[in-house]
Amino acid sequence: MPEKETIYILAIESSCDDTSVAVLKNNSVLSNVVANQQIHEEYGGVVPELASRAHQQNIVPVTNKALAKANIDKKQLSAIAFTRGPGLMGSLLVGTSFAKSMALGLDIPLIEVNHMQAHILAHFIDDEKMKAPTFPFLALTISGGHTQIVRVNDYFKMDILGQTLDDAVGEAFDKSAKILGLPYPGGPLIDKYAALGNPTKFEFPKPKVKELDFSFSGLKTSILYFIQKNTAENPDFIKENLEDICASIQYTIVNILMDKLKKAIKKTGIRKVAVGGGVSANSGIRKALLDAQDKLGWAVYIPKFEYCTDNAGMIGIVGYLKYKNADFVNHDISAKARYVI
Template identity: 55%
Template sequence: LLGSLHVGTSFAKGLSLGLRVPIVDVNHLHGHVLSHFIRREETDVVPEYPFLCLLVSGGNSQLILVRNYNDMEILGRTIDDAAGEAFDKCAKVMGLPYPGGPHIDRLAAEGDASKFKFAKPHIPGLDYSFSGLKTSFLYTLRDNVKLDPDFIEKNLADLAASLQHTIIDILMDKLDKAVKQTGVRTVAIGGGVSANSGVRDAVAAYCQRRGLTAFIPPRLFTTDNAAMVAIAGYYKYIDRIFCCYDQVPYARVGV
């Protein structure tokens, strides 16, 4: 929310001036990518460059080639809804609380992922689209509820499992193409949707089959958090890249 960002940056600028210390601006998407470099123990292993990061959250679905902490290239991104939005919006029409992603994840563990089939987009290149899936899901509910008003309640777990399976298929198809295109040997995931059990398992299994190294963040560092902002700020600080006081915040920006 831009209003909140203005309040936060105004306070930070005032604090910086008052303490006479530099201020560092942080792109929170960098924070998600660099969360893998948070070391809780000295023995913690971090990714080697270059690596591919699948960043999936409520507002972003991106495939990012990370050549260095200050050199990232977006290879593909969503052209409409992000994966997290697809989870949340589909959960809402099923009557589940917000945010819907964790509820879908929990229910999917009890359901049959092959019970329902939903549309998958055919988008060229490495970009994502989830609007067609969302529409297909909505139509499935609408048509079946006409026949049985209790359809959603009776099939809640199977709907969740089938939805989650379809979203993961879409994510993994583009990830596989990006791996083949770039030739990277290390794959990482980040963002709020990287807390999803199905996504974590799918990426781990894919990397094991392909002989790749997978980096899956602790759930503690998947959603927006102070530690990832700090690590992103740290790397800018060691490069002495400071923020000018006339810079303004942005609600949405790429890496």
């Protein structure tokens, strides 16, 4: 392949409740449009059927907007990349079907992308505000549905060293917020109130899980019992202590993540850590990682906020890297709700 060939990738992300389409010129993002679904707020969580319907409504206008913002005609596109999984099956089907149809209509290659792999490879988007890690490095991928520590040996050679055995860290944040009566999504609100509270005011137990795996279901239950016990004694307990409770919850979760990362670094000898996924936007986690960089000598890589949450830019960078390897798929490809790296 000629070195100077210009590759235009249109990328589609529809794994959960955000419809996102991006256009990349080689490894640079020209546009990265995201349509959020507000409808789930009244239900306190994502409703799969409503999510898939909203994707159907959003995908065409979002695609048009991404092309217009990038100032690219669809006939200039080199390939279509899409999230194959993991995620909600109904949501994935919308993006997969649209990607297949568009690639077929334009007679260009189709590229399937693993959503979790994309969170890791988002670090390789060409952006002056981000620095890409060198191989090998450790990736901490933390989101509403996933918690993993991955050894990244190359773009497409990755080994999962540890992962959650039950709930993901994002779910732990959101469910804790729900227990406190905070609206969905509650994770960002815990982060907001935590900044104003005392992180050691209340102590919550850390789950004892072997090796590098995680568990958050026990922590969630202990928070529930703690709130039930104290509100029974004082109905205004949450209102009077909200900031300290949030700070203590966040402090516990951040410590769980950091303890596992320290073990992973000791086990592998790799001192480069790249974080990704929606929960990597959490200020407590970012501060803990940057403190480790200063005090422990880690090399820490944190993506821009727009590449932390679910977005098509990260799907596009994987599409670009796969395009260079001519790693294309046939149109009989199907979505996968469970899709391991």
